[in-house]
Structure formats: C-alpha cells, structure tokens
Amino acid sequence: MGEFDIEQVLSQLTLHEKISLLSGIDFWHTFPVHRLDIPSLRFSDGPNGVRGTKFFNGVPSACFPCGTALASTFDKQLLLDIGRLMGEEAIHKSVHVVLGPTTNMQRGPLGGRGFESFSEDPYLAGMASASIINGIQDKKVAATIKHFVGNDLEDQRNSSNSIITERALREIYLEPFRIAVKLSNPMAVMTGYNRLNGEHVSQSEKLLQDILRDEWKWDGTIMSDWFGTYSTKEALANGLDIEMPGPTRFRNPDPVAHSVNTKELHSKVIDERARNVLKLIKYTKMLNLPENGPESDSNNTPQTQKLLKEVAADSIVLLKNEDVLPLNKNSSIAVIGPNAKYAAYCGGGSAALRSYYSVTPFEGIAKKMTSSPKYALGAMGVKSLQGLAENLTNPFTGKRGYNMKFFKEPSSSSHRELVDELNLDLSHVFLADYKNPKLDSNLYFIDFEGDLVVNESGEYAFGISVYGTAQLFVDGKLLVDNKTSQSRGDSFFNSGTSEKKGTIFLEKGKEYKIRVEFGSAPSYTLVNAGVVEFGGGGGVNLGFSKVYEKDEEIKKAVEVAKSVDNVVLCIGLNQEWESESFDRPDMNLPPNTDELVEAVINANPNTIVVNQSGTPVELPWVSKAKGLIQAWFGGNELGNALADVLFGDTNPSGKLSLSFPKVLEDNPTYLNFKTEMGRVLYGEDIYIGYRFYQKMRRDVAFPFGFGLSYTSFGYSDLNIELSEDKLDVTIKVKNNGPYKGKDVPQLYISALNSAVSRPVRELKGFEKIELESGESTLVHFDLPLKECISYFDEYMNQWCAEAGAYTVEIGKSSEDIVLHSDFAVKETTYWLGA
Structure with a gap:
C-alpha cells in the first residue's frame, strides 16, 4: 500500500462511513473501513500500565508506580524511559493508543484519582506528562493526555460544574496541558466528565477549539472519556472527534446524516471530525500492528x-x-x-x-x-475483607481458585443451559466487558465453587460486594445474602453495594464447600443514579478473613517489636x-x-x-x-x-x-x-x-519538593544570564557526604512588587543529577523567560510578562531555599499561545 493520504481517503468515504468513524464500536475499538485501508484501532487504559482490552480476566501487565510517585522522581530522563516501556507494553497488547497520562491537578488531598495525577504544581505535572508522552510516542504508540480540564474530583463527576476563574484556569489547570502540548505533542486528548463554568468540557468550543487548537496550534484527535459525551450536535460542532466507548449513544449514522442532509449540521463539521480521526489512524499505521491482534504478557523480561x-x-x-x-x-x-x-x-x-x-x-x-x-x-488495612479466591482450591482442577459456570437461568430453575465454564483465582470479578455469543443479553447467572481449608481454628468472616446480586453458602447453608437486601456502596465504580458479611467458626484442617450464586447487573435491586454506568454484567467481590481482635493484634505486634x-x-x-x-x-x-x-x-x-x-x-x-x-x-x-x-x-x-x-x-x-x-x-x-x-504562612508536615538522602549536597556559585527571551541560570552542586547519590536542585521564581497578587514562589525548573562522594558539577537551567515570570491578565485576556524585579531561588525543597539572586525585566509584554 502507498502512503495513507488523509484528504484522498476522506474524499472517498461515504457520509455514513465518516459518521461511523466518530464513535467506538465497543469498549476499546474504533470503526474500520477496510476498503480504504482504515483499520480498527485499539485503545487501552494507561495511567499505571497498559491493561489491554479486558477488565475481566485480563492478560497480566507491567504495573508502574502511580502518578504521584512517578513525579516524585523529578527525573525527566527516567520518565522518558518509563514512557518508552509503556509503549512497548502497548505493542505487546496490540494497542495503538494509550489512554494516559493523567494530568489533572492535586487541588487537595482527597481526590479519588489523585494518585493517578502527578502533582499540585503545574510545571512539574507538565514536565512529567511531556516526558512520558515523548517516551510512549518514541515507540510510535499514540499517547492520550487526560482529563482536559478541571476534572479534579470524583464527587458527581459527570455533572459537576467546576467554577474556576480565568486566571486560575490558565495558570494552574490548563498549564500542565499547555506545557505537554508544547514539548511532546500528544496525538490525542481525552476530555473530562465535568462541566467547566457552565458547559461540559466535551462540548466546549472555547476549550476544544479556541484554546487547544487555535491558540496552542495543536492538531490531534479529541476523544471523550468513557460515557462522557452529553450531546450530538453541540459536541460535534464544537470539536469532539470521537465518542467513546461504543456502541454510540449520540452518533448513530442515520439521524446524524439526516441532520447533515437537512442542513441542521454542516457537512464540514463531519469532515473536520473525520479528518482528525484519520490523523490518528495515519500516525498509528507506523506500528504495523494487526487489527484486533493478540495480547501477550511476554514483556515480563529482566x-x-x-x-x-x-x-x-x-x-x-x-x-x-x-x-x-x-x-x-x-x-x-x-x-x-x-x-x-x-x-x-x-x-x-x-x-x-x-x-x-x-x-x-x-x-x-x-x-x-x-x-x-x-x-x-498489627492491624487490618483493607476496607473490605481480603480476597477469598487465594484461599480456595478448585474442586475440579486441584489448583488455587475456583470453578465458575455461566448459565442463562438462575439456580432456582429446573432446567439450566450451561453457556461457559472457567477456572480462575480472581477475587475481584468485574464483568463489564465479558462477552459470550451464547448470551443474548447482559442477564446471566454464575455459580462459583471452591473448597476451603484453614490452618487455624477460629471465627472467620466472608464478605460480598456486588453489582448485581449474590449469595454465599458454606456447606450448603446460606451465610451471606447480598441479594434480597442490598445497600449502596462504592464498589464497581460507585455502582455496586457495600460489603455484606457473615461469620462462622471453622475448624483447622476440615474441608468446607464454598458456593457463590451470582446474578449479573440486570438483577440488581438498587437504582443507579448519578454514576458513570459501565454496563455489561456487573461484578462481584469475594472477601474472606480470620476475625481479628484489635487489642490482641496490637499486643502481638508490640511483643514482636520488643524482640x-x-x-x-x-x-x-x-x-x-x-x-x-x-x-x-x-x-x-x-x-x-x-x-x-x-x-x-x-x-x-x-x-x-x-x-x-x-x-x-x-x-x-x-x-x-x-x-x-x-x-x-x-x-x-x-x-x-x-x-x-x-x-x-x-x-x-x-x-x-x-x-x-x-x-x-x-x-x-x-x-x-x-x-x-x-x-x-x-x-x-x-x-x-x-x-x-x-x-498563608501555614506550616505543613512535609513541604512540596522535600526529600532526604543518605548523603548531603551543597549548592554554590549561582549565576544568572538574562537575554530578551531566555533565563540562563547556573549553579555548582557538590556531594559533601559519604555516599554516591542523586539530588534535585529546584529553581523557583519570586515576583517582587507585582501589580497583582502572586505566589511567594513558583517552581520553574529542576534537574536530577548523580554524584559520587566528593564530586561536584555545574547544573544549567535554560528557561524561556516569559514562561518563568508571567501571570494571566484577565482584563487583557493574555499572559503578562510584567516589568519589574524578580528573584531566582534555588532550593532543596519549596521551603528550603539556599541560594538566591535578583534580576530585572524592563518592559511589560503580552503573549498568548504555547
């Protein structure tokens, strides 16, 4: 095949084909047009690692440290290498597009997805994002920066309206995305679930078109978060290229084509959306991955x-x-x-x-x-009981885990049709993407069977949380009923129940028959309102633990500690x-x-x-x-x-x-x-x-940028060279301690006598270095001046590089400043864009 010519391909697509390209066909794949060499692309979650196409019984993967951990390395080269490894993982899963990194801001400590994101500081978050994106895309796998923008908490996340001033939006929440777009050019952007100042981000012309495309000159593909599309015409007209997942809720070809043919929706809108999808298609063709290819765990190498x-x-x-x-x-x-x-x-x-x-x-x-x-x-650290599956033996295979049989009918039916049978050892069973051609709906029933032997007599607790219904039996006797009486909890993406528990005395060495009867999501007795509905068969979590007495466990820990x-x-x-x-x-x-x-x-x-x-x-x-x-x-x-x-x-x-x-x-x-x-x-x-x-001069337990070493580092010889558009800073760092070690000199800028309220200092540069004991080196910070000193002027609706005095501060953390020197900017200038 010759080069994939986007305009030529676009001209040959029918209107229905163009519209079909604008939404997924299932949870992870896009629409193919094989006659024009347009494959189906595979997407995969990517903040912690590349899972592939399955929530349920997926192929094992490399699990990376969480986002806040990755950013705590403060190591741009190491994060680039990690991005490359993510790209390799994607290739082993036949994945064209990684759904990461997560680049939202750490407003506060309670965010449910805070661990996925990088930092409370937009510069660090932006630099970490750019490094990982560059690494992923070095492997020709497309990266997807998310969740654009202001999607910084989980509470009522698909309807929550984030009220943010324009200055905070620009300086804090858009800034890491702007930095990543400038330094790494991610091939895709995923919109957040939230509204921002009154409109859903996934259909915001200001955010998607005016800022992301026109101002920042970014030219990639925009997709929704999963089930994060809220309209047809507005989302299409204002810049959302792909609705995910499929099958579509808002972009059925017939009604959308009717809107185009009746001039309710301009044909150029469909062309532009399809063109942006084809850009992603063209980029991923460099991978030469097979469509719907195999998923492998063979990247588990030394x-x-x-x-x-x-x-x-x-x-x-x-x-x-x-x-x-x-x-x-x-x-x-x-x-x-x-x-x-x-x-x-x-x-x-x-x-x-x-x-x-x-x-x-x-x-x-x-x-x-x-x-x-x-x-x-000493103490239990889990919210619900630990996994049951690892304690069971499959009665049919003799291996760890259980046997599960899938039926169309419940256990009360006199005739049951067996449609599937699996032997697994997973305690958390999420069936959102389980498929079987013998099933004609999402309503089905599963019987789990396993044998249990404990090595210590005592009281034991069994627990079940479920999105669907479930009952657990021990030797045929009902112990846990999460079917006839259910209570809302936060399991299964906030769709499921709280954990129901039952306790029983078990004898050491005796074999017990454990049976769980599960009904899939349509059997659920509670109403799901205000949650992101993942659909499919729901799920069940199987818990088990010895009943521990708090004071006794702490007493045991104390005795061990004394010894x-x-x-x-x-x-x-x-x-x-x-x-x-x-x-x-x-x-x-x-x-x-x-x-x-x-x-x-x-x-x-x-x-x-x-x-x-x-x-x-x-x-x-x-x-x-x-x-x-x-x-x-x-x-x-x-x-x-x-x-x-x-x-x-x-x-x-x-x-x-x-x-x-x-x-x-x-x-x-x-x-x-x-x-x-x-x-x-x-x-x-x-x-x-x-x-x-x-x-606020408020003390913290530990400040941003803080971290100790087994050695000690000294900073000296701060030198600043200022040009019209550059700030070139050099310092000398010496390892004064007895061990080889790594250090992170951090560069902060402080504005003196500004016309507006400014932070005491803001991170604008960092470098990670490694030195032998007694060794010293020069560390250079070569920074764009306007990005170091600007604030966003809401009245002018532009960034303002304000004339005045500034201080360069070199610190070991945001609180431990060891070197500083002033410089002056003579003329105020305004700028916009990346």
Missing part, C-alpha cells in the same frame, strides 16, 4: 523488571531519618503492619490491572536477609481507599493504624514507618518516629525497591510531588472539595498546594 525497580526506588521519599537508616543486614528486624504482606501496588478504578507479579515489602526485605524477618499483622533491633512498620492505603468514582472522606489512615504505630514506636524507638498512599495522609505520631518513608503505590517491584532503599543499596532521592498538610483542615480546598447543588467552587483560586501554605 529488563522490564529492572526499570520498574529503578523507578520505584527513585520515587521513594525519605521523610525522616534520625540515625536509623540505612539498616544493617545483620541486625534483627521485624516487618510489621497491614501492608507488610499485602502488595499495594496500584490504586483503583481505571488504573487497576492484573500485574505480572507483585513483591510485598516483607518479601523484598526477606530477600536481603540471611534469615526471614519476624512478622506481625528485635529494628522494626519496619508498613502501613498505608490501597486501591480500596483511593479509587476512581469516589473521593476520600478524610485524610485518615485505616482504622486502628495510628494506634498500632504509637504502640510499636513506644515498644521499639528504632522503628522505620513506611507509608504507602498515592496522596497525603495525616501522621499524628510523626514527631515520635525516628524514620519515615513515603513509598506510594510502587508497582510490581515496590517490595524490592523498598528493600534496596532500607538497606542502602539504593540511596533515596525522591522528592515530594505534593505537600503533606498536618491535618485536613489546613488544606486550601477544605471548604470546597465537594459538589454542592451541581457545582464545585475552586475558591482557592491560584493558591493550591505550596502556593497556599506559603502565602
């Missing part, structure tokens, strides 16, 4: 594992170290806590995926030691607490965690607390902790990466990508982080994150 460990380790932030780290491998060590033997490798929702493997903190630490460390649970030299106390959140579709109600750690931390620290002062969360948590005991590490949701390799940092095989170099306030009430969105009467007021304006804390 090289992949090495890079995943490197980025996980470099994202880890050492927050406190009072002579307790690095650990001695010959010391006696206990690993305690709810996250010690639990792999909190990713957040929930679209970011969740089935990983190649996962390494827990306990496993990673144990590999470093000659004898296995001591262990105690060793050092304790690594692993706490935090997981994908149940931080997930798409709902926001956290508070900054608290799971119940009983703070009590556990206090007790263990009192029992053994040489305790290193390791917190895993994608966003900030309150740390009421922080003053008592000698050691504190922020380890995020670190992907497949978190356990190994954490062990490397704990024992000094890797010198920690992560810097916080967002501020950790002391308490929830301190954060700038405390009064405004919810949707009230259809709108959410961005009352903090431009003062989010450290911009707010510094302006």
